[in-house]
Amino acid sequence: MSAPHFVGLIWAQSTAGVIGDAGSIPWHVPEDMAHFKSKTTEHPVIMGRKTWDSLPAKFRPLPGRRNIVVTRNPSWTADGADSAPSVADAVALVGESPVWIIGGGEIYRSAMDIATHLEVTEVDLDVDGDTRAPEIPHGWTATAGEWRSSRVDGTRFRFIEYGKP
Numbered sequence: 001m002s003a004p005h006f007v008g009l010i011w012a013q014s015t016a017g018v019i020g021d022a023g024s025i026p027w028h029v030p031e032d033m034a035h036f037k038s039k040t041t042e043h044p045v046i047m048g049r050k051t052w053d054s055l056p057a058k059f060r061p062l063p064g065r066r067n068i069v070v071t072r073n074p075s076w077t078a079d080g081a082d083s084a085p086s087v088a089d090a091v092a093l094v095g096e097s098p099v100w101i102i103g104g105g106e107i108y109r110s111a112m113d114i115a116t117h118l119e120v121t122e123v124d125l126d127v128d129g130d131t132r133a134p135e136i137p138h139g140w141t142a143t144a145g146e147w148r149s150s151r152v153d154g155t156r157f158r159f160i161e162y163g164k165p
């Protein structure tokens with residue numbers, strides 16, 4: 001099994017870096033859900049247990065993808081998910097590329113060192129939240145798409161891709 005050479009982190013954040021509040025996402029931008037779905041479908045996804053718990057029931061497990069949940073609880077199990085004690089162990093379970101790391105905050109921070117690709121949706125909102133996006137270290141280069149407006153309520157958003165030269 002070869003280690004995946006494409007390890008992507010994917011998240012949606014407010015401009016100030018909020019990604020969640022009380023276990024949910026404080027906005028509704030269906031274009032981001034479609035973006036997330038198109039990027040991750042058919043590829044394995046790795047997430048923390050809190051993100052697993054936050055998934056709406058009809059998306060748990062995320063369909064069409066191997067779901068791997070990172071938890072320190074060795075007796076944790078769930079239908080439709082594998083588990084691993086750390087991000088590194090979860091990535092080691094995957095012998096294909098790309099693998100997508102889909103949240104939450106703690107998991108992104110522990111995965112940043114092994115990430116090769118960041119796929120960030122910036123939502124132009126000023127919202128409060130208890131969970132923040134990871135700091136992006138120096139050395140990543142950003143390619144930002146154009147600002148778009150959500151069909152629901154006109155909320156502006158854009159997709160930013162980060163690579164490492």
Ligand SMILES: CCc1nc(N)nc(N)c1OCCCOc1ncccc1N1CCC(C(F)(F)F)CC1
Nearest residue numbers: 010011012025032033036037055056059102103121
């Ligand atoms: C979309 C939210 C999202 N955006 C980006 N860009 N990066 C992410 N890491 C991400 O968080 C995925 C895990 C949390 O996901 C959800 N949390 C609350 C409600 C709904 C969801 N979604 C809806 C879409 C669904 C589909 F299967 F269609 F993709 C998956 C579950």
